[in-house]
Amino acid sequence: MDEQKLETPHLHLSNAPHIRAQFSVPLMMKAVLLALLPAVIASGVFFGTGALLLIAVCVVSAVGAEYLANIIMRRRQTIGDYSAVLTGVLVALNVPPSMPLWMGALGSVFAIIVAKMVFGGLGCNFINPALAGRVFLIASYPAPMTSFPATKFGSINGLDAQSLTSSLHDWSILPPDAANSASISAAVDAITSATPLEAIKSTFVLDSYAANILEFQKALTDLFFGNVGGCLGETSALALLVGGIFLMATRIIDFRVPLFYILTVFALFWATNGTGTYFTAESIITPTFHVLAGGLFLGAFFMATDPVTSPITPNGRIIFGVGCGLLTFVIRKYGGYPEGVSFAIVLMNLVVPLIDRCTRPAIYGAR
């Protein structure tokens, strides 16, 4: 045995537990960024390098805004937690690819400064910063926020333009002389197209949905893979799904929010599917279209699941998902906008404290 007398070193004293899991807030943010990578790549594939540049600009301005805000507010620097990077990416994914870069930057700065930093930074914001940025941009620049160029492969909205031209003519989306698909293709770079959601909404408004149902069915494939116009991050349902499944499998997000959100949207559009039938193959075309089109997957997997602005209790997360789905349905079906995901989530963000209070779990051994 070693006979030397042990010197007492400087020992740390602290409360138990004395070991911690590796997982941390920056790792969580990085994991979400990783999960968004497929969607970022898809936006590059379908909208070109301009889309990637827009993402880069949004990230730089979001991080820069947080950096400066911390200096001005004399707070500890927090850009190392990667939450600003994530906000920048999400703002970019929420704007059309034709958006001027400075508007994207402005949206990101608004998201960071107004929605997050003035409330105390990460963890203190009550609405999702990226969605606040999007809502700010929609209110400030409605035209650029709602004009969508076609994808690089020429698809406007996954729909056969010729079959739908009459409806779209009436809805004043297409110029009157765009009578055949060839001329539409020729005009593709110049005109801004109706997104899939605008197209389906207009056919419902014009009562021509039933007549065009097969066109919508054909569009589902393009919607799934992403060959459709829209915001950067709305394009490929598949890319978003891959990221979403990764986050759910690693339990970084709770499956309850996206599952109940998407199920609610599906169920409500199925109940009002426009064919008058419920158990036919046609009856699920509208709900499937609505699930795949627009920003639902982006919202359900990456925005509604933002932990800061969603409930902490398991049942609260179910209510939150259902509420987001209900509001999305109402806005898409009856509201003035074709898309309702961002407004739905922002509105639900506001009732999170109430949901948390009402869904307190029964503790172990509760009497």
Added chain:
Amino acid sequence: MKKYTFKGGVHPSHCKEQTARLPIEDFPAPAVAVIPLSQHMGAPAKPVVAKGDRVLVGQLIGEPGGNVSAAVHSSISGTVRSIGPFAHPSGRLINAVEIENDGENEAMLYEPIGSRWDEAAPGELVQEIAAAGIVGMGGAAFPTHIKLSPPSHKPIDTLIINGAECEPYLTDDHRIMLEMTESILVGALIMKKILSAKNVFFGIEDNKPDAIAAVQNKLSSSRFDSIILSILKSKYPQGGEKSIITAITRRKVPSGKLPMNAGCVVHNVSTALAIYEAVMEARPLYKRVVTVMGTKVNSPKNLMARIGTPVRALLEACNVNIAGAKKIILGGPMMGTALSDLDAPIIKSTSAILVLDQVTEAVRKYPCVNCGMCVRVCPIRLIPSRLAKFVEKDNFEDAVAWNIMDCIECGSCTYICPAKINLVQYFKLGKMKINAARAAKRQAG
């Protein structure tokens, strides 16, 4: 075979491989033993020896100092050098009896109840256990004889022997389950008789297949056919009283009540072994197995050491590279206490000495992002993040309303928190302040 578990909990690395295969070694009696008069929950023991007295191994040196208290015995033979405040594992100075070893190792001889225990009255057995100074050896150190004397209107039908050992690093229970299997089982039968319990379950986590096999092997004898082996999933805090009761029986201990309100009582395997030794060999609790382990321990060991042996002596025996150590912990890393003074002795509830070269953040590193991981892992289903905010703002009224007093302080929330917030510390502080306020109110009223 069906594996039992509970809702919630975390999966820290087990870190048991190094010592799990090492047989228990006897550690020589120390030259000087410092035996604290308070090694248990409740009132400290009252010394019954004086400076200069000669004491023998196993001789009573402190008698129970109240209704909830336990006897304390000498672990060596020698002369009482002093009685006074000494360093204690809790970090405070606590009255202890300092005994200088005379090297004789002369033991006090008592008449054991022995093999006639199954004819003895329960009261006699409980008395023997109380006289042996046995306390819960899993960590809480609650006097065992009290746990074995439930009031008559709270009948106990289920006894659970806790061999879960869910804390990382610890292997002391694992080793005694392998090396003293039969003694533990007899200890369980003695408790079954005292409680006249119908069911006896022996719970072991599935990360100890050799211990499961050893127990299974002994259970094939008809002598033990009233004991049922329950294999538990390896998950922390599987060995917590409430977790193990719910895992095995599906019963729940009502909020704010004791396990006996669910008809259950849980005893650690080390406690069962101590009961065997008290009843069969009339040997008071004056030694126990301690796992010495950690990143800076060159030769980790499972040591059978006398109560009162200084931590320093055990570390020396295991070639600890003390210069690189950042933290020394008595007990497991999830619930153990950090030690400040290496001269503090090991006590009845010291299951391990861990030497770690890593420290945890003293203050939160990131803000709470409301991720809900603490909610997911809490075995009591509290909302730890919210409770911490209440305590932070001294809002004890809401803290109580949101069940802070039900927290079992297992540390799962703090372990998992990605913001590295010391949640449990808030709960301990909050409970302390709430209890102090209640005591003050009682006194005033």
